[in-house]
Amino acid sequence: MKIALTSQNFKTVTNHAGRARRFLVYQVESGQPPVEIERIDLPKDMCIHELGGQMVAHPLDAVDVLISASFGPGFARNMARRNVIASLTEETDPIRAIEQFVADGQRLPGGEGCGHDHNHGHGHDHEDGQDTCHCH
Numbered sequence: 456m457k458i459a460l461t462s463q464n465f466k467t468v469t470n471h472a473g474r475a476r477r478f479l480v481y482q483v484e485s486g487q488p489p490v491e492i493e494r495i496d497l498p499k500d501m502c503i504h505e506l507g508g509q510m511v512a513h514p515l516d517a518v519d520v521l522i523s524a525s526f527g528p529g530f531a532r533n534m535a536r537r538n539v540i541a542s543l544t545e546e547t548d549p550i551r552a553i554e555q556f557v558a559d560g561q562r563l564p565g566g567e568g569c570g571h572d573h574n575h576g577h578g579h580d581h582e583d584g585q586d587t588c589h590c591h
Contacts, residue, residue, distance in 0.1 A: 461523040467547040472523035473504035473530040489553045
């Protein structure tokens, strides 16, 4: 599984995911420590906020999960449309944020259900008011 984290300084998990331009990307395998595999540094016009919901090809399309310190429901919906789980964290250390995400019972995308816990606080809401996840 590939997990991206917003990191404007390439050191800590930062906030404002919709306007973020820098991301750390980790490969996460069961029973193995997360391994940093990429750093994404986007031009301003490619931040999710600037795209305004346009579904153009984007480097974040290659990840399964995006973790950030803050984002709004519109960002979570945009990422869900890209089949990326958006998850909030209070952790500033990227490795601890990933470990927390995995420890909270998160499942790999494509498994049974939608692949994420609706009590995890990832800023995702269901427009149809149902408990069923339609994000994948």
